[in-house]
Amino acid sequence: MRTTIGTHDYGWGIVISFTKRKSRNQAQFSDHESYIVQVFVNTMYVDSPVNLIKPMNPNLVDGIRPAKKGEKARSEVIPITLDSVKSISSCRSILPNDINNKQARKTLNKALKEIIKRFPDGIPLLDPINKMHIEDDQFKLLLRKIEILESKLYSNPLSQSPRLTELYQAYAKxxxxxxxxxxxxxxxxxxxxxxxxxxxxxxxxxxxxxxxxxxxxxxxxxxxxxxxxxxx
Structure with missing residues (x-):
């Protein structure tokens, strides 16, 4: 699963578990906020205050962020809501019995790196129709619209331009x-x-x-x- 929290991109991670949030007033949670997903990532900035992470609180405090280029990173389990899920891969990994065990985390970290290394052209995504067997017509229509919009987006010369960020900032200004x-x-x-x-x-x-x-x-x-x- 590729995880993005706000402007922070943690890259690909491994889903450890998910839990439905309990509340006396269910109306306070949107559909995307109704579940908490525990994700194992290996891109956490090494000096992030991970001791402040609470398993059922997806609102991470300031300072908890992915490592930037050139910074050291560590592995960590973070709680997210469904709106932080950017992509879901069809790849699977065997989970250790105790994710809190240091050796188990090293093994899982190695497995995650191996999966990413195995697919240099991009990790294969989970097909919701062929793999998950979703047959809802409205869902299929939405997928088709996404494909059309993405094809238009990627066919634009600017999508692969190294000046994209510079041009976007100039346009925003x-x-x-x-x-x-x-x-x-x-x-x-x-x-x-x-x-x-x-x-x-x-x-x-x-x-x-x-x-x-x-x-x-x-x-x-x-x-x-x-x-x-x-x-x-």
Whole structure:
């Protein structure tokens, strides 16, 4: 299983177990939050405060993260919800009886590395139709839509461009500037509306003093005559 928690990508891991979350009020959990999955990963930053990980709490504290390039990593079991599952592989591994045993973790870590090494072109994904025998028509339709969108995505020259991150950041900056321009223009419009409103109040006050309109801002006969004279 490939695991991503927020912006942290832990890469491929091994599912140890899963548990349905118990709550007096089941409505507080979405479908993705209703299960806790324990995943064994070997990409945890070696100095992460893993002692603060709680088996049934998927909200990991700050500082718990995968190792960056050049940093040392360690293996650890982390609790996640289903929305952190990025991909599911068809590969399987024999689990030790006691995952907390140091030697058992070394063995599992070695097995995980061997699986990744065995598939340099990418670990095979689990086919939900052929392997899991899901026959729901709506599910098949969603899979087809995903295939179409992914084919369009990967056919775009930018998808494999080494400048993708750079170009994305530049585009995001452009969008932010455009949004700032729109917000500024909106403020200018609001200020102009206030100025025009004040100007309108002054003009209305003058028209009342001249007797062209009533106190209720209804055009009087004098005002109508003035309008006709202006049109001549």
């Amino acid at each position: 452009k969008v932010a500037i455009q949004e700032n321009i729109k917000a500024t223009e909106q403020k200018v419009t609001e200020v102009q509306s206030v100025i025009q409103l004040d100007d309108l109040k002054r003009r209305t006050r003058v028209l009342k003093r001249l007797g062209f309109i009533s106190e209720n801002e209804v055009v009087e006969l004098k005002g109508k005559v003035a309008c006709e004279i202006m049109l001549l």
